[in-house]
Amino acid sequence: MRQPNLSDVALFAAVVEAGGFRAAAQKRGMSASSLSDCMRRLESDLGLRLLNRTTRSVTPTSAGARLLERLRPALEEISAAFNDLDDESQRPVGTLKLNVPVPVARHLMPGLLERFLKRYPGVNVEVVMDNSFIDVIGAGYDAGVRYEESLAKDMIAVPIGPRRQRFVAAASPAYLAAHGTPQHPSELTDHQLLGHRFENGKVGVFEFEKHGRTLRIPPRGQLVTSSHDLRIQSAINGLGIVYIFEEFLREALDDGRLVPILEDWWQPFDGPFLYYHGRRHMPSPLRAFIDFIKAEAQGEDG
The missing domain is CATH 3.40.190.10 (Periplasmic binding protein-like II)
Structure with a gap:
């Protein structure tokens, strides 16, 4: 095994991070063919294949992945050392x-x-x-x-x-006129609650808190979605009650498209x-x- 060129080693990490030669070459300001040549030279110096190349993707081999895992801390230290020079001039x-x-x-x-x-x-x-x-x-x-x-x-x-932030509950004036305004979280079981599905597949509960008492209401409405935008617009359209970050609803609450409900039960959080x-x-x-x-x-x- 010949001693590899350290520039080639850094380029290898850049290819893996970018997921391909073209993207890495653009970031490095060089041609994809030149970058590919550097990778072939590095593999030749090491006597190992580091990259799996297909027409659609470039991924590290098991040996390449192990090498990169060992190299990444050293490459970060080198990058940080140069960045420290920028710090000295106060121009990060x-x-x-x-x-x-x-x-x-x-x-x-x-x-x-x-x-x-x-x-x-x-x-x-x-x-x-x-x-x-x-x-x-x-x-x-x-x-x-x-x-x-x-x-x-x-x-x-x-x-x-x-x-400090809050979760707030709200519905459209039309929905509340048709279904009534709940005065206590327990009454939400008779309402359309717009549910949110998380990335892990679970559906979030409506959680309210007052005087140390917490009530959790599972949403049982016609709509469950992972989209905050869809839930908010559906509430504005009168399809049910939404419970979400206050910041998400501020504009609709201010202009009257949504009406706050159960305000004394809204749950604050850090x-x-x-x-x-x-x-x-x-x-x-x-x-x-x-x-x-x-x-x-x-x-x-x-």
Whole structure:
């Protein structure tokens, strides 16, 4: 086995991350054919096939996957070392990859990222919406945002966004005129409740809380969906009662398309947290983002 070229090793990781030669080549500013040549040279130096190539995809072989697992920490350390140079000049550069749930992506990130990206023009941000709890490092993200999750000991959690939020129940004026306005959660069993199905297949319950008492009402309506938009619009259309993040309904509540119900039973909960790996060398875009959200939480503008 010949000593491999370290540039080829980094390119191998880029191909696997991008899922193909063309995408990786575009990110690296080189041709796909040149990148393919580098991979053949690396495989020749190692005497091992690292990639399975088909007309539709490029995936690592078992040997390639094992190699990448060992290489990734070292490559991250090298990248972090260069990013530290950017930190010294107070101009972080690079890409920040975030994995966030739908409510955060819709109602928190737009304003937050507008302010952050204007302050740090050298940083690019990639946001992927995902409601399930994941290993952000293993999935290739710099950080994630989640609600009230049990985080691993090597993860650090930082508050991001509002610290208290609520689930609210509402229905259209037409629905309430036709079916009556419930005065207690127990009366919801006689109503059309618009259900939400999670990624794991479970349907969420309507959970209300008052004076330390919690009532859970399984939705038994005509509609169950994984789409927040469909549930909200269905409520506006008079198909039933929706129970969802307050931010999702604010516009419809303000303009009267929906009417709040059971307000004294609405359940509050803690706001979201940014979580990330407590590694020694942190990429400069992530460090800048953490400092930014901490400053925002303290009401700083500098």
